[in-house]
Amino acid sequence: MKPLSIELFPGGLIGIRWEDGREDFLPAREVRLACPCAECVDEITGERTLDPAGVPEDVRPLSWEPVGNYAVAFRWSDGHSSGFYHHDLLRRLGDATRRRQG
Numbered sequence: 001m002k003p004l005s006i007e008l009f010p011g012g013l014i015g016i017r018w019e020d021g022r023e024d025f026l027p028a029r030e031v032r033l034a035c036p037c038a039e040c041v042d043e044i045t046g047e048r049t050l051d052p053a054g055v056p057e058d059v060r061p062l063s064w065e066p067v068g069n070y071a072v073a074f075r076w077s078d079g080h081s082s083g084f085y086h087h088d089l090l091r092r093l094g095d096a097t098r099r100r101q102g
């Protein structure tokens with residue numbers, strides 16, 4: 001499943017329209033905390049090493065760009081930009097947001 005469009009809203013939501021017509025609105029900080037890069041996750045154990053306390057409550061993506069045709073990279077307001085968010089990861093974050101909203 002691929003995103004057709006990604007929109008960054010000033011209020012801190014990341015809107016994703018998927019090729020199956022689904023639209024997700026992901027809370028920016030949640031996406032930041034799910035960063036899969038080697039600075040945020042131990043590559044060997046898979047354990048998350050990013051301390052959420054060090055991530056500002058109002059962290060926002062400033063911009064994004066596609067990585068190949070499989071992932072998206074965000075440039076975050078806290079200066080972080082090394083994470084490649086595979087489309088499957090973004091979709092799973094969308095699933096989690098939906099489950100929480102019922």
Ligand SMILES: [Zn+2]
Pocket residue numbers: 035036037038039040041080082083
């Ligand atoms: Zn990271």
